[in-house]
Amino acid sequence: MEILKEVTRSLLSNKVRTFLSMLGIVIGVTAVIMVMSLGAGMKESVTKRLTSLGSNIILVMPGIVGGSGGKIAQALESLQEEDVKDIESMCPSVKKAIGLITGNFLIQHRDKNTRASVYAAPSGIFQILNLKISSGRSFSEDEEEKNVAIIGQEIAYNLFEDENPLGKKIYIVQGGRKLIFEIIGVFAKTGNILMLNPDNLILIPYNTGKYKLFQSHKNVSMILASSFSPEAAESAVMEIDHLLYNKFHQQENYYRIISQEAILNVVSESVSIMNLVLLSIAAVSLVVGGIGIMNIMLVSVVERTREIGIKMAIGASRTRIMIEFLVESIMITFLAGAIGILLGILGSNTIVSAFGKAYGLKPVINPLSLLVAFGVSASVGLFFGLYPAYRASKLSPIEALRYE
Amino acid sequence: MKEIVRLENVWKIYDMGEVKIEALRGITLEIREGEYVIIVGPSGSGKSTLLHILGLLDKPTKGLVLMEGQDTSKMKDKKLAHLRNRKIGFVFQSYNLLPRLSALENVELPMIYAGVPPRKRRKRALELLELVGLGNRIHHRPNQLSGGQQQRVAVARALANDPVFILADEPTGNLDTKSGEELLKLFRKLHEMGKTLVVVTHNLEIVSEGTRVIRIKDGMIESVERRGA
Ligand SMILES: Nc1ncnc2c1ncn2[C@@H]1O[C@H](COP(=O)(O)OP(=O)(O)O)[C@@H](O)[C@H]1O
Ligand SMILES: [Mg+2]
Numbered sequence: 001m002e003i004l005k006e007v008t009r010s011l012l013s014n015k016v017r018t019f020l021s022m023l024g025i026v027i028g029v030t031a032v033i034m035v036m037s038l039g040a041g042m043k044e045s046v047t048k049r050l051t052s053l054g055s056n057i058i059l060v061m062p063g064i065v066g067g068s069g070g071k072i073a074q075a076l077e078s079l080q081e082e083d084v085k086d087i088e089s090m091c092p093s094v095k096k097a098i099g100l101i102t103g104n105f106l107i108q109h110r111d112k113n114t115r116a117s118v119y120a121a122p123s124g125i126f127q128i129l130n131l132k133i134s135s136g137r138s139f140s141e142d143e144e145e146k147n148v149a150i151i152g153q154e155i156a157y158n159l160f161e162d163e164n165p166l167g168k169k170i171y172i173v174q175g176g177r178k179l180i181f182e183i184i185g186v187f188a189k190t191g192n193i194l195m196l197n198p199d200n201l202i203l204i205p206y207n208t209g210k211y212k213l214f215q216s217h218k219n220v221s222m223i224l225a226s227s228f229s230p231e232a233a234e235s236a237v238m239e240i241d242h243l244l245y246n247k248f249h250q251q252e253n254y255y256r257i258i259s260q261e262a263i264l265n266v267v268s269e270s271v272s273i274m275n276l277v278l279l280s281i282a283a284v285s286l287v288v289g290g291i292g293i294m295n296i297m298l299v300s301v302v303e304r305t306r307e308i309g310i311k312m313a314i315g316a317s318r319t320r321i322m323i324e325f326l327v328e329s330i331m332i333t334f335l336a337g338a339i340g341i342l343l344g345i346l347g348s349n350t351i352v353s354a355f356g357k358a359y360g361l362k363p364v365i366n367p368l369s370l371l372v373a374f375g376v377s378a379s380v381g382l383f384f385g386l387y388p389a390y391r392a393s394k395l396s397p398i399e400a401l402r403y404e
Numbered sequence: 405m406k407e408i409v410r411l412e413n414v415w416k417i418y419d420m421g422e423v424k425i426e427a428l429r430g431i432t433l434e435i436r437e438g439e440y441v442i443i444v445g446p447s448g449s450g451k452s453t454l455l456h457i458l459g460l461l462d463k464p465t466k467g468l469v470l471m472e473g474q475d476t477s478k479m480k481d482k483k484l485a486h487l488r489n490r491k492i493g494f495v496f497q498s499y500n501l502l503p504r505l506s507a508l509e510n511v512e513l514p515m516i517y518a519g520v521p522p523r524k525r526r527k528r529a530l531e532l533l534e535l536v537g538l539g540n541r542i543h544h545r546p547n548q549l550s551g552g553q554q555q556r557v558a559v560a561r562a563l564a565n566d567p568v569f570i571l572a573d574e575p576t577g578n579l580d581t582k583s584g585e586e587l588l589k590l591f592r593k594l595h596e597m598g599k600t601l602v603v604v605t606h607n608l609e610i611v612s613e614g615t616r617v618i619r620i621k622d623g624m625i626e627s628v629e630r631r632g633a
Contacts, residue, residue: 002516010504013504307502309500310500310501310502311502311513312461312485312488313459313461313488313494313496314488314489314494314513314514314517314561314562314564315485315486315488315489315490315514315517315518315565316485316489316517317482317485317486317517318481319481320485320517396462397462398456398461401461401496401500
């Protein structure tokens, strides 16, 4: 329309000032976009990591006693196989539960050795955890007593380097004894997730571990369970807690329950809080920017007093004058918003490529946030442009024409 | 001839706190279609004030202003702006063109306010610039034009929406003799075309062209001289 043309012309006629007046909004919008995209990216990457082993996971660990008054902190041997069964059968929100026996052992192959966490778990572990195997296979139910092992990437490298470990034999050294295992699979590289590092893990069948390696009776080192859905996670935790609380005669420090869902909630909450803090800083900058715009527009009204008088004299209504000024301030902020969005996208990508690669961080640009940024900057223009535009429209044509 | 505008006992008093300045003191006059009215008077006598009131740019402190028979005192800004836009063409001593716009765009502006479609208003603006003898300067900005040329652009702009009358406040005040003469000829041409003109001027040649000369002194009409037309 004509107004847009007219306004563009007046903006272009004073480029430096137009640009300076935009700065506050540009910075504000840049900050908003960066915060939103990095926040969302962070949440996404953390969530992705936390859920890469599967979802709805609940971990039950024995409690820790001691650690104060000179006593050595020690994990209780409180959890039993029976508890695993009870959790699975008596907690309606729990889909599956398994017991794990864990220990740290010296591992040998020929002249090489290394240390690794050995987990003895029933084949049901593959239904709870999404443990990816890069080569070979997992073990099945009818191998529960076989001496087979799946090893992590790190162990494979330490013992075999570039050799193919499949089918090779390793020794797990237990006191004076050595137990021989055949490697049937290698885990895909994952990194540390949920207190578990598959890269430095040796997984063996539960019964093999229980009878031959750990020679334990009924104790399990931890219980791994899954709920039917993310929504059921909270009730599953409560049911398990209720069950164990009664079992352990109301000694709640005998066990710890960690749910993936709770961790995810903490992550998303902290991202939200961080977003909120940074967004309020951005809001301040938008307000300051808005006041800057108002200032510039007021100056511009004064400067263009005569022009306003001329326009009124040849038939521009007060409304028309008001709209011209409003469109001008909205255009400034809209443009500033666009520049801010560009800088924001550029900035978050720069930050990510400088620091975020290692964490798999990627900025997530939500189209809604772009819309919000545009909307917010246009509203800032409207709001802070209102008063100057009103002032312009209220000028008396005669006084305005007289103005030098 | 049809009455265009009529003032009835119009007073304009500027309240300056301590003193009140009576710029107009009971002016009654009417302008009829086809007239070429000249207003003369010493500086500070109230000529500009009178013209502003005739042009609906200002409101009287007392008295009535009737535009084509309608009382303007209760009109809203929108209506007044509409009348200024369609019925009145203003020419100022200091041209008052918009500096960022070309001659053509300056002439188009009143038509933009009137909602004339782009093609039509461009055509009309070109015709008007041709009429005032600036057909070859249409893309010049005001600062690229001489005073006389700028004033002719201002006249073309005043004619844009084919107003019922044209008000000019000392239009030759800033012009050299030659440019003044050209403007005089232009006004004569407009008058011959049937336009109604109200011109405040000290230029004796223009005065001699008018069909009526109104002398103002101290905010009052001192004398009216009608010439055969
Ligand atoms: N806005 C104003 N405030 C106060 N006094 C004014 C104002 N405008 C005009 N006047 C006074 O009104 C009188 C008439 O002014 P004006 O109409 O401009 O005279 P002219 O155009 O005949 O020279 C002068 O005394 C002038 O000082
Ligand atoms: Mg004057």
